[in-house]
Amino acid sequence: MPRHLPALLDQIHTEAQALFGQGRVADYIPALGEVPPRQFGMAVALCNGETHAVGDAHTPFSLQSITKLFTFVLALKLVGDELWQRVGREPSGAAFNSIVQLETENGIPRNPFINAGALVITDILTTRYAHLDYALLGALRRLADDPELHWNARIAKSERDTAHRNMAMAYFMKSHGNFHNPPELVLDNYCRQCATEMSCSQLAQATMFLANKGRDQSLRGEPDEQFLSADDTRRVNALLLTCGAYDAAGDFAYRIGLPVKTGVGGGIVAIVPGVGTVAVWAPELDAKGNSVLGAFALERLVQLTGWGHNTL
Amino acid sequence: MPRHLPALLDQIHTEAQALFGQGRVADYIPALGEVPPRQFGMAVALCNGETHAVGDAHTPFSLQSITKLFTFVLALKLVGDELWQRVGREPSGAAFNSIVQLETENGIPRNPFINAGALVITDILTTRYAHLDYALLGALRRLADDPELHWNARIAKSERDTAHRNMAMAYFMKSHGNFHNPPELVLDNYCRQCATEMSCSQLAQATMFLANKGRDQSLRGEPDEQFLSADDTRRVNALLLTCGAYDAAGDFAYRIGLPVKTGVGGGIVAIVPGVGTVAVWAPELDAKGNSVLGAFALERLVQLTGWGHNTL
Amino acid sequence: MPRHLPALLDQIHTEAQALFGQGRVADYIPALGEVPPRQFGMAVALCNGETHAVGDAHTPFSLQSITKLFTFVLALKLVGDELWQRVGREPSGAAFNSIVQLETENGIPRNPFINAGALVITDILTTRYAHLDYALLGALRRLADDPELHWNARIAKSERDTAHRNMAMAYFMKSHGNFHNPPELVLDNYCRQCATEMSCSQLAQATMFLANKGRDQSLRGEPDEQFLSADDTRRVNALLLTCGAYDAAGDFAYRIGLPVKTGVGGGIVAIVPGVGTVAVWAPELDAKGNSVLGAFALERLVQLTGWGHNTL
Amino acid sequence: MPRHLPALLDQIHTEAQALFGQGRVADYIPALGEVPPRQFGMAVALCNGETHAVGDAHTPFSLQSITKLFTFVLALKLVGDELWQRVGREPSGAAFNSIVQLETENGIPRNPFINAGALVITDILTTRYAHLDYALLGALRRLADDPELHWNARIAKSERDTAHRNMAMAYFMKSHGNFHNPPELVLDNYCRQCATEMSCSQLAQATMFLANKGRDQSLRGEPDEQFLSADDTRRVNALLLTCGAYDAAGDFAYRIGLPVKTGVGGGIVAIVPGVGTVAVWAPELDAKGNSVLGAFALERLVQLTGWGHNTL
Structure with a gap:
């Protein structure tokens, strides 16, 4: 020290x-x-x-995007190594919001920390939790030891209103069978999560x-x-x-x-x-x-x- | 331990x-x-x-490719951080011999460990050493503590005879001004180096x-x-x-x-x-x-x- | 003859x-x-x-996709050369449903006959017509000289249910400002149109x-x-x-x-x-x-x- | 008229x-x-x-590049439809000197009029003619009805000295088996041809x-x-x-x-x-x-x- x-x-x-x-x-x-x-x-x-x-x-x-760390850990705890069937663990060598690799790699995002990968993680969690936003908040409150922790509703809404590119990625992965919930619902969760x-x-x-x-x-x-x-x-x-x-x-x-x-x-x-x-x-x-x-x-x-x- | x-x-x-x-x-x-x-x-x-x-x-x-580690260290010792003007230090997110990123990123390879990057490193060393092959061998002999260390001439030749893709990369970087020696000469050095x-x-x-x-x-x-x-x-x-x-x-x-x-x-x-x-x-x-x-x-x-x- | x-x-x-x-x-x-x-x-x-x-x-x-010919002609009649600000007229050199070029060319599709281009055309027509499906049907009925011409509702629905990739393209273009109506609405029109x-x-x-x-x-x-x-x-x-x-x-x-x-x-x-x-x-x-x-x-x-x- | x-x-x-x-x-x-x-x-x-x-x-x-028209016609006359095994006939949807599609399409250029395609054509002609430059000149002289027609040696040399990107393409195709002569030789012919x-x-x-x-x-x-x-x-x-x-x-x-x-x-x-x-x-x-x-x-x-x- x-x-x-x-x-x-x-x-x-x-x-x-x-x-x-x-x-x-x-x-x-x-x-x-x-x-x-x-x-x-x-x-x-x-x-x-x-x-x-x-x-x-x-x-x-x-x-x-720091929340992508927490959602990834939650998903890993929940589904374990099965998770790697839906997302890779290689650096992408491209911008965080690039859609190109999704086309050349059949809708499997390169890792859980680029946007496409984090959307798959949120899709996995959305399947598991009836109210993902509160489940995630609960986990974060416990880890941060703060029962008042919250998301900023105004930023969440602002983010949701302009989430077209993330919607594009979600639909693209859905076209490859790698997205199970309605993109609209997952994006709601994703934008609240990011606004924590x-x-x-x-x-x-x-x-x-x-x-x-x-x-x-x-x-x-x-x-x-x-x-x-x-x-x-x-x-x-x-x-x-x-x-x-x-x-x-x-x-x-x-x-x-x-x-x-x-x-x-x-x-x-x-x-x-x-x-x-x-x-x-x-x-x-x-x-x-x-x-x-x-x-x-x-x-x-x-x-x-x-x-x-x-x-x- | x-x-x-x-x-x-x-x-x-x-x-x-x-x-x-x-x-x-x-x-x-x-x-x-x-x-x-x-x-x-x-x-x-x-x-x-x-x-x-x-x-x-x-x-x-x-x-x-393990020799890429040694040539990179030699180049870093010789030219220091200037080296980063000619090669990046990001994962490529692509195959080791891909030429696509060279086109979209103006002839600058992503890192010194993909083929294109290692070729730039060998180009840098070729500029510095009249006989790079012996200079490199000297360094490796000292590190490995073996004065008999050598390269396999037959493998070096076999490699040189089929080095078309590496030649393509060298010429492509040369077209972007990121290759200073004749590609033929650098490839000779590169193939001997790899055959160590x-x-x-x-x-x-x-x-x-x-x-x-x-x-x-x-x-x-x-x-x-x-x-x-x-x-x-x-x-x-x-x-x-x-x-x-x-x-x-x-x-x-x-x-x-x-x-x-x-x-x-x-x-x-x-x-x-x-x-x-x-x-x-x-x-x-x-x-x-x-x-x-x-x-x-x-x-x-x-x-x-x-x-x-x-x-x- | x-x-x-x-x-x-x-x-x-x-x-x-x-x-x-x-x-x-x-x-x-x-x-x-x-x-x-x-x-x-x-x-x-x-x-x-x-x-x-x-x-x-x-x-x-x-x-x-043959309907893309008719919708393109309708749009050209309606908005004229302004249309070329939102879509190109070059061959794409890629599959009809590729999303890669949209990323490298800022959300402007290569031509009106690949899917992304036809979606922009339908977006343009959606802005002009309160009920595009009937407007298009009217034009086609007149050209084909058949007042009974229709679209196949079952195929339209089947198409809409699996239109994830087209939705991805629409949202991607929306993220670049090249899509003015809600993707869901345009896709409804697009799928009915294709089912004619x-x-x-x-x-x-x-x-x-x-x-x-x-x-x-x-x-x-x-x-x-x-x-x-x-x-x-x-x-x-x-x-x-x-x-x-x-x-x-x-x-x-x-x-x-x-x-x-x-x-x-x-x-x-x-x-x-x-x-x-x-x-x-x-x-x-x-x-x-x-x-x-x-x-x-x-x-x-x-x-x-x-x-x-x-x-x- | x-x-x-x-x-x-x-x-x-x-x-x-x-x-x-x-x-x-x-x-x-x-x-x-x-x-x-x-x-x-x-x-x-x-x-x-x-x-x-x-x-x-x-x-x-x-x-x-206008000479690409003539060399293509000569090659078509010489080898006929076999030619299409080594070059495509689709628009490229990319810059004339792009190397990206060569990687994704296994070294087969999109068409004979982009640089990579014209290099393959010149490679084919180089195999057929001991002195391609004079064979081509002969054909052009006959078509143009001018026995004095020539190439500009200074431009040919200037072009050859800076042909790194074309060399890259030739070597890249060679690595895919789609180039039969030494790239250096074909480029000599290619640069003289272009300087006509x-x-x-x-x-x-x-x-x-x-x-x-x-x-x-x-x-x-x-x-x-x-x-x-x-x-x-x-x-x-x-x-x-x-x-x-x-x-x-x-x-x-x-x-x-x-x-x-x-x-x-x-x-x-x-x-x-x-x-x-x-x-x-x-x-x-x-x-x-x-x-x-x-x-x-x-x-x-x-x-x-x-x-x-x-x-x-």
């Missing part, structure tokens, strides 16, 4: 602010575009129970089981403390490392070397197996849809702590 | 042999197709100096610097013991994890979770940072060009040692 | 029957798959008023304006006898020649050399400018979705009459 | 000059880029023996057999007056109509409606079957590589003569 983590976070906070203005807030969903750009928060949760935070680490933000809001400190908490061989420490002593098996936890982290940052996964691995999941809300969560988790949030995005300050902050943290060196 | 590594290797050796016949020896290069299929070797080199081996671990085999032969025990030795924060222990005490910087070592490993197994990188990460490099000669080398390296060889390949028994052996080793759990 | 057209048609009829069994009835729409395969009809309508028919030339069949039924003799009659510099002879003496301008007629024929036979347009041009439109119902209509029209129907299709006997019959007719030689 | 063809050509000449400056002279081959842009020539050769010309109709220019020079009046003359059911009138009374069979002539014209203008074939068919072949030297030749041929030249090109003034002149000629209306 680095001695002076709070001081390091302060240093990174200061350095990161110099990058304000280098990216652009996502505006493809109108309601998302209204978020004030110059915000930055960062939270670290350690396996030993310590937590540290700087900046806007307690401001809730829209998780967006957490703060950095909550997000770091909610993903701790991935740093901890699958154990959910918020449940210490309870019978289902093992939220995910150790083997599956390792596999989820592998998938986050190869596919967690859209079409910049290779660059993230190269610069940061940790399993991550990013979202167009400007959040990134990174897993340091055996050490802890890091959540960072800053709404300005680069051309590939990842947070500019967020990626910078993680890269600096890895340099300053050597955490990347332990894993790779 | 697992207590009984020799026993584990014996167990894996026995289990792996049950898979003989499930793959096919590469035959796109005629001379490669003559290798007897039912062979299996495995060697482990640990940071503490221990080495263990089973089966045909001392039989030399054709490294093929090592045994598993030599390969495990030669890659130890990647498990060891860049230090080459065969040089213990000599002034240039630091073969590669610790930062660059971490980055190379990250790239091996995301791009080291052709279009099965995601699947390898999921099942094995270690940086690897595979070759159509049937070899695979895996890095366990801080612990050691594992080289395995069995000529029968699966549909994506990776060794069937090799992948199985690494997956079992990770399960039995927990090495995968330490890194991810 | 060939002297013995009736005898030629009899000869072709006899020769064509030898090909029964070489193709397969379309079955992607369940209701279409029930059509008995061994049927063949052919009708010729000449500019001089003569008509000739053999075989099942008076049996109604499902027009399917005509016999060969009706189809030959209904397309006579294309052989006749745009004049609709069924309206001889009426004020709007000029159904389409002579210039636009020539242009429509050019488009039929380059894009009328899915991804076999080049092969059709090479073998037959006439503007054609084919449909998966097994119908083909060919235009001989200045001479007349030929409609042929036989439900068995080749791998590209065109009628085996229909293409053969047209090729023979061109060889025996020299009609192809007059135009090219 | 239009009464006042000379007057029409004068009118078109005048109108066309207003478009000077709207296009750009091809500069991808350095030597081609030196051609003065503001030139325009047009020649019409009629089946009745009349010829008419305006502007720079007697200035030789670089035929470039003719004037508009020669080009109109040299293609007259295509307007004349295959008969070469310059050979009137000689035994081999039938240069190409009538059937094959019709087929070549069909192919020119669907594939003769790169990826603007559909637009050319729509606007002009005649079989054409264009070249990046700024030339276009159009066939009016049964009537005659039109050659036009103006070096400024549009974005798709076709002559701006040339396309305009042909479109106007068709409007003013109605020639397009006779054929479609």
